[in-house]
Amino acid sequence: MPGYILDLDGTLYAGTNPIPEAAAFLNHLREQGAPRLFVTNNSSRTPEAVARHLREILGIPAEAEEVLTSAQAAARYQAEAAPGSRVYAIGEEGLRQALVDAGLVLCDDADEKPDAVVQGIDRSFTYEKLFAASRAIRAGAAFIATNPDLQLPTERGLTPGSGSLTAAIRAASGQEPVWIGKPSPIIMTYAVEKLGLPADEIWVVGDNLRTDIAGGLAAGCRTAWVLTGIASGVDPEAEMAASGIRPERILRHLLDWPDL
Ligand SMILES: [Mg+2]
Known part of the structure; x- marks a missing residue:
């Protein structure tokens, strides 16, 4: 029985709209008793809010x-690099709660000499936050960025993603961050560990060739690229040629899964 690492936005839902085949696909997996983990680069929501969003939009059980x-x-x-350390966070509730849950201490400013700056998407990003982050990093704080996504597709068109804020901090601090989210092996290693299966018995399923599929391939997982979300309407061959990333499977939608 393989396990599944499932992307969310663009794969199971698009913002507040379900992707039509997603609920039926997840119900198939549940009937088979397949282990699954929902893995998202979006740092803004808590896991409780993500699960609630899945239940509300798709009408499926999710915890x-x-x-x-x-x-x-x-x-x-x-927390593993420096247990109980002090962190200046740029982010929303999902990031702040995760840091506190991991036993880290939140600082309000660079004056508090944080050990790390951890940055995710922050729709209240300001010049003051940019200044505090760059000052802390220049004083020796580690620089950790949740995910490289530069833009996010929304109902309002493409909006700035977390990676666009990271770009400002990189410019202001002169330092490169440690990237955590897909395609980084850091989140993929944690995801494989959490599923508790060998990597080659896990399917990584997502709409983004450069994050989901690249991360899955680097982790030694099996990969399925679904042509929804940001991949809807693209020419798959042209995308693969341009990126050099080749998934094991390409699906028009999730119910295209061959052995479902
Ligand atoms: Mg996606």
């Missing part, structure tokens, strides 16, 4: 324990 966010992975990474 917080089945979710791994880039915020949780970033918090674990810093």
Whole structure:
């Protein structure tokens, strides 16, 4: 019985709309008793909120324990590097809760001499936060970024993603971050460990060739690229040629799965 690492946005839902085949696909997996983990680069929501979003949008059972966010992975990474350390966070509730849950101490400013700056998406990002982050990093704090996504597709079109804020901090601090989210091996290692199966018995399923599929391939997992979300309407051959990333399976939608 293989396990599944499932992307969320663009794969199971698009913002607040379900992807039509997703609920039936997940019900098939549940009937088979397949282990599954929902893995998202979005650091803004808590795992409880992600599970609630899945239940509300798709009408499927989902629990917080089945979710791994880039915020949780970033918090674990810093907590393992320096247990109980002090962190200046740029992010929303999902990131702040993950850091506190991992036993880290939140600082309000660079004056508090944080050991690390952990940055995710923050829709209240300001010049003051940019200044505090760059000052802390220049004073020796570690620089951890939840995910590299530069833009996010939303109902309002492409909006700035977490990676766009990271770009500002990189410019201001002169330092490169440690990247946590997909395609980083850091979140993939935690995801494989959490599923408790050998990597080659896990399917990584997602709509993003450069994050989901690249991360799955690097982790030694099996990979299925689904042509929904950001991949809807693309020319798969052209995308694969341009990126050099080749998934094991390409599906028009999730119910295209051959042995479902
Ligand atoms: Mg996606």
